[in-house]
Amino acid sequence: MPLHQTEAFILRTYTLQEADKICVLLTRDAGKLRGVAHGARRLKSRFGSSLEPFTEVSVTYFQKETRELVSISSCEILHSPFSTTMSSELLGLLHYLAELVIEFLPDHEPNDRVYRLISAIMEATAGATAEQFPALARYGEIWMLKLGGYLPGFRRCAECSSEFLRQQSVWLTSDGAPQCAGCSARRGEEMNADVRLLLADLLRQSPKEFIEARRETGALAQIGSIAGRLIARALERDLKSILILDQLRPKVEAVPGS
Ligand SMILES: [Zn+2]
Incomplete structure (x- = not known):
């Protein structure tokens, strides 16, 4: 053996x-x-x-x-x-991250990027406050989706491939794919420039950098609801520990005009 x-x-x-x-x-x-x-x-x-x-x-x-x-x-x-002191909020976050990894990663397949992701998130939890945990949860969700190949690109329209301008809103199809105003006819969930910028930051920064910047709660919550739908779609079900984590997920405010 x-x-x-x-x-x-x-x-x-x-x-x-x-x-x-x-x-x-x-x-x-x-x-x-x-x-x-x-x-x-x-x-x-x-x-x-x-x-x-x-x-x-x-x-x-x-x-x-x-x-x-x-x-x-x-x-x-x-x-x-x-x-460090283990709070129930931190425990909830760790259980959720563990479930993401367990569900997304097949057994016996080395994945150095996932290992480094979890390592970096764990490092960031060390000095983090409970108010920063939702940002860490979003970081883990979006990156697990990305590393699993389930995150659509948010730079171009999924329909006509035109590149989005910095200040543009985009509209998401029920599959979570972003479309320009023309292709979507402004139907679907609107993702404004602030939310797109936040997502770009998340994909560019380390978890520590990401949670240290001040984040607008509404934008972070929208990233969470988009990630939640993409996860449910990728795994064809909701995650159990999301129920525990719901208290870490502020409710998305209604988009005006929707
Ligand atoms: Zn388009």
Whole structure:
């Protein structure tokens, strides 16, 4: 049985029988994996607190070629989000991000960009306040959509390919594709220049930079509702943890004239 060692984030854990845990891991080298940590539920477990969600660990595991589950032999904490005070808002955000990764990423497919995304978001949570969590959630959603190939381009009209001007509004089809005023006949959800600019910032900046700038709540909420629809469409259902996160998602104000 070959032995592997890699850095990983613990995404989720489940109880398996009396003493064991199943962990879903986002590893740097092998992508998303499911593994068994034998004896992890015992009081004096060699895993200690290394299996708490979103702890970054150095993990060693065995993989049998015929087995779906790997066998985790050791886990060493590299970074723990629990070293700072863990609020329920932060916990809600982390569960939501974990669900996004679990749902979007297939098992056993290395994806360095997703790993680096989660790493950068986790770094940004360290000094963030609860007011900044919605911006981090939007950052995670939009980037998971983009890395999964589910984010439409917002620079050109999806119909006539004309490039949008900076101050222009665009209109979204029910699929979330942006169209110019002419092609859409101004039907569909209007996305004004401010919202488009915010989205461009999100795709250009690091999560830390993105949450440090002052953000207009309404524009951020609209990005959230657009992302929510694209996610539901990509996965063909809503995510469970979005219910918890709804309190982090300010309601979109009605667009005048709609
Ligand atoms: Zn057009």
